[in-house]
Amino acid sequence: MRTISPPVGLPALNETDLVGQVARRLTEAIVLGRLPPGSKVVEAGIARELGVSRAPVREAARLLEQQGLLVANPRRGFFVRQFAADDIDEIYDLRLCVERHAAVLAARNLTPETRDKLRRQIEVLHETADLDDPARQVEEDYRFHRLICEIAGNRRMLRLFDDLASELRMVIGLIGRLYDDPHEIARTHEPVLAAIEAGHPERIVAYVDYHIGHAWREVGRLVREIPPWPAAAK
Amino acid sequence: MRTISPPVGLPALNETDLVGQVARRLTEAIVLGRLPPGSKVVEAGIARELGVSRAPVREAARLLEQQGLLVANPRRGFFVRQFAADDIDEIYDLRLCVERHAAVLAARNLTPETRDKLRRQIEVLHETADLDDPARQVEEDYRFHRLICEIAGNRRMLRLFDDLASELRMVIGLIGRLYDDPHEIARTHEPVLAAIEAGHPERIVAYVDYHIGHAWREVGRLVREIPPWPAAAK
DNA sequence: TAATCGTCGATTGTCGACAGTTTGATCTTG
DNA sequence: CAAGATCAAACTGTCGACAATCGACGATTA
The missing domain is CATH 1.10.10.10 (Winged helix-like DNA-binding domain superfamily/Winged helix DNA-binding domain)
Structure with missing residues (x-):
């Protein structure tokens, strides 16, 4: 049988x-x-x-x-769905909470293979920064963070990340641009990976906080700049 | 117009x-x-x-x-859906991560009204403990934790909690019973509330960790005791 | 003139039907 | 007797249709 x-x-x-x-x-x-x-x-x-x-x-x-x-x-x-400023805060609040944990778990599970994947993704981020393609840049950015969640090994956490990311993608897509200096965003990923490689929980949390917090403030600012959304056609 | x-x-x-x-x-x-x-x-x-x-x-x-x-x-x-032991771990891992944060936020937003709601819910927990109705007990337990998420004020977090809770309800419902001493479970909520009222983030996290971790180990143990689920009829 | 009511087109909620696939059992064959 | 082929019933995926409801516009009335 x-x-x-x-x-x-x-x-x-x-x-x-x-x-x-x-x-x-x-x-x-x-x-x-x-x-x-x-x-x-x-x-x-x-x-x-x-x-x-x-x-x-x-x-x-x-x-x-x-x-x-x-x-x-x-x-x-x-x-x-329409997003207000407090939606951004909700999403980033939750995302921060989850990604802190994910990064710590990822550090615990890190293998040479997964470490290389993360390193390579940061390289990709730098390469993409030259392309002047904001959508692509955002995409590769998420791929890095998604990798961390994958390595963390909690499937439900990964799904939560995907859901939050799709909401954020929508918001950011509407904003049109994200950062003024795409290379800067690529660089801010490096200390996160370094902390994960070092395996210091406190340092990991600190750098994740810094990195995500940066994006949070940036997106929050942009959203508040363009409050009345692109017009709800029809 | x-x-x-x-x-x-x-x-x-x-x-x-x-x-x-x-x-x-x-x-x-x-x-x-x-x-x-x-x-x-x-x-x-x-x-x-x-x-x-x-x-x-x-x-x-x-x-x-x-x-x-x-x-x-x-x-x-x-x-x-069929659950394995590692599903339990995933759910509790994520739940712990989220509820820690929720409790800290709840402490920050606490008002006299919401504080009373939490206190009353603990009373309800004690009352329910006398009824010998495991399902009801589990339900009132969740209501307490849900209250914390509500008070935290992040709607997405509340939804995540509800999703995790419905999965857990299913698992626990299948186990049939949860705790041997229902009064004990009611008691372990008290230091959590006390920490929230006091507003000490570290203490909040510590007591939430203890409380949820306790349930985690308990449920994990029960699940591992009855590995081949109740038979997938038909 | 301004507000209310009624009507009409547009859209949703729900249903039954049909084709293609899967499942499980029966039959065939080495 | 076992392994594979064959076949029928059951089920899913998808569709078009119909009634109920919603939204907007125009008519009616104070």
Whole structure:
């Protein structure tokens, strides 16, 4: 008797079906700033545009709702989530709390392989800094932090990170730019990695605090500068 | 020109429609141990049982999937999540990380009203301890911790807590009992509250660590005692 | 003129149906 | 008798349809 299949384990990312694809397209549209915050997401419209029926769209929308990108108003439909300044504070507060812990765990689990991955990612960050491609820069930045969460080895923590990141990506995407000096952001990752390699919990926390806190203040400032969001079209 | 309605804000819990009700019934069935871990959730079956069509069931299932109670296998359906010992560790690790922070924030935001709420909840815990109703005891326990997260004032953190709690409720519900001495658990909440009232971050963290760590070890032990889960029926 | 009411188009919530896949059992074959 | 092929029932993924509800515009009235 062979085991036919391991029916349950963990997430097992839905990549197969339409729902996953619709969700990705929707996420993309939201993060890239089409579908501005506050705008209504008409199921039939999305469905027609993607050449599918409403059912997959609804399920995808529910997914993005749980992820925090959409807000559902019963009998009224889904709307693209709007962020206020205190949302930024909530996200960064939680992110800081989690990433501190993740970094400490990562240090505990660090192997030569994972250490190299982190180092290489910092190199990538420097290379990307020359490209003048803010979106790419943000992406590679997240990849570094995500690596830390991966190495930490707590799958739920990683998922939480992904959720927070997708919210942040949306906000930052709307701001358009992030840092004035992309090389600076690349540099501020180095002491974090150094602390993780050294394995000093206190130093790790301190540098993570500094690094994330820096981004927090920066994003917070930018958000407060452009308070009335890009206009909730339609 | 008046604004017709505030279309977006935050969650706005779906309570209106079928999906919410189906989700609640499903959650209940899972947490209470009907629908044992590993069992298949047949959409049509649930739909017939609840007298609705498959569409709301599917959407509810997707909700529970994101919440971690179900696992989706494309083309095969939804299965009730199975937990292993390391899942317990993940959940408590994350929970500890979050609740430490929540307690510190709660101390910062504490008002006479919220302080009284916490005190009263501890009283309730003591009262419930006499009832010999483990499920109720667990519920009131969570209500205390949830209060702390509420007072902390970070909505995302509260949601994370709820998600983790629903997973834990499921596990604990399957274990059947939690503590041998329900009064002891009630007592261990008191120093936590005392530390919050005193407002000493270090002491708060220490007592939260002790309290949650205690539960962690206890639940971990029980889970390891009953490794092969209650049989994945059908 | 300003506010209220009623009507109409647009959109959501829900349903039943159909095709393709998976599952488990039966049959075949070495 | 065991291992693989075959087949039927069950189930999922997706679709189009219909009723209920919402939002906006215009008519009515004080």
